[in-house]
Amino acid sequence: MARPMKPYTWKFSGETTVGIIPLPNGGWRISATGERFTEHDEYKAYCRFKAGQGKDKLIVIPGKEFSPSPSAQAAINASNFAPWAKEFSEWTHVDDIGIVNDATFWRFVRECIIKNPELTAQLTGIPQLASLSSLTLPRDPIKLSAIREWYESSSPATPRSKYDMLLTWDNCIKFLGAKTIKDFNRDNLKRWKDMLKKNNSDLSCNTHFSRIKAILRFALKDNFDNPQINHCLDNECKVLFVNNGRSDKKPTPISRDDFQKLLHAGDDEWRTMLLVGMNCCLHINEMLDTKWSDLDLIAGTYCKIRVKTAKKRIPQVSVLWFETLEALKKIEHKSEYVFTSCHGGKFSTAKSADFRRLADRCGITTKDDKGNPLTFESVRDGAYTVAFKVSEQQARNLAGHRAGGLSDAYVLRNPESVKEACEAVRKFYM
Numbered sequence: 001m002a003r004p005m006k007p008y009t010w011k012f013s014g015e016t017t018v019g020i021i022p023l024p025n026g027g028w029r030i031s032a033t034g035e036r037f038t039e040h041d042e043y044k045a046y047c048r049f050k051a052g053q054g055k056d057k058l059i060v061i062p063g064k065e066f067s068p069s070p071s072a073q074a075a076i077n078a079s080n081f082a083p084w085a086k087e088f089s090e091w092t093h094v095d096d097i098g099i100v101n102d103a104t105f106w107r108f109v110r111e112c113i114i115k116n117p118e119l120t121a122q123l124t125g126i127p128q129l130a131s132l133s134s135l136t137l138p139r140d141p142i143k144l145s146a147i148r149e150w151y152e153s154s155s156p157a158t159p160r161s162k163y164d165m166l167l168t169w170d171n172c173i174k175f176l177g178a179k180t181i182k183d184f185n186r187d188n189l190k191r192w193k194d195m196l197k198k199n200n201s202d203l204s205c206n207t208h209f210s211r212i213k214a215i216l217r218f219a220l221k222d223n224f225d226n227p228q229i230n231h232c233l234d235n236e237c238k239v240l241f242v243n244n245g246r247s248d249k250k251p252t253p254i255s256r257d258d259f260q261k262l263l264h265a266g267d268d269e270w271r272t273m274l275l276v277g278m279n280c281c282l283h284i285n286e287m288l289d290t291k292w293s294d295l296d297l298i299a300g301t302y303c304k305i306r307v308k309t310a311k312k313r314i315p316q317v318s319v320l321w322f323e324t325l326e327a328l329k330k331i332e333h334k335s336e337y338v339f340t341s342c343h344g345g346k347f348s349t350a351k352s353a354d355f356r357r358l359a360d361r362c363g364i365t366t367k368d369d370k371g372n373p374l375t376f377e378s379v380r381d382g383a384y385t386v387a388f389k390v391s392e393q394q395a396r397n398l399a400g401h402r403a404g405g406l407s408d409a410y411v412l413r414n415p416e417s418v419k420e421a422c423e424a425v426r427k428f429y430m
Contacts, residue, residue, distance in 0.1 A: 010042060013046075019031045023036070026039065030049060141228065142224055142228050144178055144181060144183070145179075147216070148169060151165070151219070154218075164211070166215075168212065176188045181229065184237070186235075186239050193240060193242070201372040205242045216229055251381040252377070252378045254382045255382075256428060258364050259429050261362040261363070262358060266358055268327070270358060271327060272330075272331065272339075273287055276324060276327075277376065278380075278382065279320055279324045281398045282380060283377065284376035286400075289337070289346070290304075290338045292338060295320070300320045300325055302316075302415065303415050306400035314408075315411040316398070317397055317398070317411055317418055319422040319423075321426045321430070323430060351376075352375065352376060366378075383399075384399045387421035387424060389424070390420055
C-alpha cells in the first residue's frame with residue numbers, strides 16, 4: 001500500500017498542494033511524473049508544477065477582482081511585456097506575448113502581477129504594477145440586440161408604450177450603427193442628441209433620452225453584466241439631457257382666432273377637451289386626468305386638489321361655462337375618467353402629438369418664444385393671461401397656484417370665487 005503524499009504549503013501564497021516535493025539544494029520533484037528540476041524561485045517552481053499537472057496554461061486566482069488606476073491601465077500593454085516574453089514564459093508558458101489575443105494577454109498580466117508584482121514591475125519598468133494585487137479580466141461587451149429582446153419579451157409596459165420605447169431605441173441604434181454597449185459612448189450619443197435637437201423640441205428630446213435610459217435600466221433586472229450597464233448610465237448617458245429652460249420660458253397665449261379654428265376643426269371629443277382645458281386652465285395631462293368626481297354638472301363647478309409635486313397639494317377651482325356643460329353632458333360615463341380611449345382606458349399624453357396634428361390641419365403656424373410649434377400649453381397660458389387681468393388671486397385659484405391668505409378648504413368650498421375670471425376668459429375666447 002502506497003504512502004499518502006505529504007502536502008506542501010507555498011510560502012508566497014499560503015496555498016497547500018499535493019504532488020510536489022521540495023528537494024535539497026533548491027530542487028523539486030513532481031510525484032505524478034517523477035520529474036526533477038532545480039528552481040530556487042518558489043513561484044516559478046509553482047507555475048511549472050501547475051503546468052505539468054495539465055491545468056490551464058494561465059493560472060487565474062479567483063476572488064481578486066479590481067480595476068487598475070488609469071495611469072497603470074495605460075501603461076499595461078503587450079508592447080511593454082514583449083521584451084520580457086522569455087522570462088514571463090517561464091512563469092506562464094505563453095511563448096509569444098505580442099500575438100496573444102486580448103483576453104489571453106490580460107489573464108497573463110494578471111497572473112504575473114498576482115504572483116510577483118514587484119518582479120513584474122522591475123522587469124517591465126512599470127513601477128505602478130508593484131502596488132497592484134490583481135486585474136479585472138476584459139468582459140465581452142453586451143449586445144444591444146440582446147437588451148432589446150429582453151425588454152420586448154419581459155417589460156410589463158402597455159403595448160403602446162412599449163412600441164414608443166422600442167421605436168426610439170431602434171432609431172437611435174440605426175443612426176449610430178451601434179452593435180454593442182461600447183457603441184453607446186459619449187461621442188456617439190452626442191451626435192444622436194444633436195440630430196434630434198434639429199427637428200424636435202427640448203421636451204421631446206428629453207422624452208427620447210429617458211426611453212433609452214429606461215430600457216438600459218430595465219436590463220439591470222436580467223443577468224446582463226451590470227457594471228457595463230451602470231457605467232453606461234452613470235458616465236456615457238450623461239450627455240443625454242437638454243435643459244428645456246422651463247424656468248425662463250415665456251407664456252404663449254393662444255389667440256382667439258386660433259382657438260376658434262381648433263374648436264371648429266376638431267371632433268366632439270376634441271371640442272370638449274379644448275373647452276375643459278380653457279375653462280379650467282389645465283395642462284394637457286391634467287385635462288386627461290379629469291374625473292367625473294371633480295365635476296358637479298348640476299352646480300356647474302370644477303373642484304380638485306392639484307397634485308403639483310410629491311409633497312405639494314394645491315386646490316384648483318373653476319365655474320363651468322354653458323358651452324362646457326353642454327359638451328360634457330354628451331359624453332357617456334364609461335369610466336371614472338371623463339376622457340377615455342375606445343378601449344375604455346384613460347388617454348396617455350400621446351394626445352400632445354394629436355393636438356399638434358390638429359393645429360397643422362387648421363393651418364396654425366404660431367410659434368412659442370423658443371421657435372417651437374404651438375402646444376396645448378398655449379390654451380392654459382391663454383386662460384391664465386386673461387384671468388390675471390381680472391384678479392391675480394382669482395387667476396391663481398383658477399390655475400391651481402397657491403394664493404396667499406386663503407385656506408385650501410375655503411377655496412374648495414367656494415369655487416364661485418373665480419366666477420368673474422371664468423366669465424372674462426369666456427368673453428375673450430368664445
